[in-house]
Amino acid sequence: MKIFLTGGTGYTGGETIGHLLDAGHQVVAIARNVPTQAPVRDGLHWVEGDFADGALIERLAREADGVLHIGASHDADMERLDGIFIRAVGDALAGTGKAFVSTSATPVYGDTGPDPRDEHEPINNPLPFREWRMRHDNEVVGFADRGIRSVIVRPGLIYGKAGGPLSWNITRARATGKALYVADGRAASSAVHVDALAKLYILALENDAARGIYNAASDETILSVDIAETIAAFYGPGIVAESWPLDEARNAIGGFADLSNTRCIVSSARARRELGWLPVGPTVLSELVGGSYRSGPLAPYGLGQAKAAQ
Known part of the structure; x- marks a missing residue:
């Protein structure tokens, strides 16, 4: 598969690129500043750009077989830019049945208490500064109604x-x-170990049955x-x-x-049961x-x- 990936210059995305290439996939990675010292590998292509360029995002998503969204701007503009990205991908992939795998985080659950929280319970009290991420998660999951195989991965630490x-x-x-x-x-x-997380991303991209939200944790x-x-x-x-x-x-x-x-x-029981993931x-x-x-x-x-x- 040809995967359009974000976050390739960061920690998790950088590690995931190697796993994708090792699994035989091609990767098109977008970055505001294309790394000059990155190892050269067959199947990896860098594109200079950022999340504010909705037209570029839409084109790259349309040209790919699947989209893996790991990156974030890590600043006060993160919510706005993330919104531009996911909506551009939604427009590009509508009606194609292609996979859009996007990254969230377990803090959307708020305080879970002592018992492991699964993906199916309603989120009644999200942490206020992560409430936007929950809204974006729901928006991406809703892309299923537009003919997109949409997946949200929620990693722990x-x-x-x-x-x-x-x-x-x-x-x-x-x-x-x-x-x-x-x-x-x-x-x-x-x-969750970064290598185990990368393997879950690949399972979500490759498995046509993967849909909805998956917690990622050991x-x-x-x-x-x-x-x-x-x-x-x-x-x-x-x-x-x-x-x-x-x-x-x-x-x-x-x-x-x-x-x-x-x-x-x-709890990551759903990912283990449905996708055979082993963290x-x-x-x-x-x-x-x-x-x-x-x-x-x-x-x-x-x-x-x-x-x-x-």
């Missing part, structure tokens, strides 16, 4: 390959001497206090794990403080203690990306 929010946490802790967790750090999150749940204490223990010297009072965190990072203090536990991989703590974050250089990850990924 994405980690592995020395990248993602964990790389930013480590970099910040080394710079400040503090590995912070909000409030008591007891808010638990589901997690059975592991991780506490922010455990992440902070592990970073303090293994990425020092001189790093201490420390609570960040909720009010102070809100003043510094706004609604992301509340997200970091919210339980977000999900295997090293755990978060094993990656931190003796895995990729210890053995290789940390992948660059800016504050805006770290926030947006939560």
